[in-house]
Amino acid sequence: MRWTLSLLTLLSLTLLCAYAAADPRSHYMIHCMGCHLNDGRGLPPEVPAFDNKLAILAASDKGREYLVTVPGASQSLIDDAALASVLNWILDTYTEEPVHQPFLASEISRYRHTPLTNPAHLRDELLGAAD
């Protein structure tokens, strides 16, 4: 019984640490909020606002690649798993779409190393194509 309890305690502590280690809101505050601001309104056109257009982008492969390769995301000083969790947090927080396919670390590593030379142009193209 004692062993079971200790194991359970250890397990819950590990889960708690894993959860604490992956707090996406702190990552958002430290790595994104400086420019995208607390409420995600950004400073358009240089810093796009986080609004429902994110849901349009997150719905296509090209749009998802764009979201990962924009310099603010791809060059942020966090690993692929943390970037995936903060992107999912941003989509959950700033879009009205109830469901989006969550980003996984594997998808981030697939796209992250491709340089994006003209983010604003690609964004217009992707959103124009979606209209």
Place this chain on the structure above:
Amino acid sequence: MKPDALIQIVDKWVTARTVKSARQLSRRHFLSRFGKLMVGISLVPVLPVARAAETRLQLPEIGDPQDCDYWRYCAIDGYLCSCCGGSESKCPPGAEPSPVTWIGTCENPADGKRYIISYNDCCGKGECGRCFCNRNEGDKPTYYPPKNNDINWCVGTKTNAYHCSTAVVVGVDES
């Protein structure tokens, strides 16, 4: 008249009025309902909805905000607004805070926690020139612009004239 005597008179009067109104008014009387409404209204600000608007953190403090060694300034680069007519978190009159900024974390020696600090520059006036402070904990080279404190962050303001820097605590680092 002694203060005690006055209190007794007021007390007697209030008791008499309360008892009288309780005897005379029915449970459904307008006054009883109105009284409940007044009590209800006074309770509204206690509800969490109103409190959610307040984002200020209550945190233990040590140190002098006019001193470069103050814990929140662990990665600041500029003139301290607290020496320029503002404070560690507010711009001096006539200066406008930059909306965009760079964000770092500093450890608060009072509780050992790491806090997320937003280093908003205050803009629109000439350089303050007092209390220059340059500490670079966590500062990255200029090719990582979002993590660099050498940049003039007066962007998105009316003018990009730099006046001084603040260090606003925006949260606890739980990453």
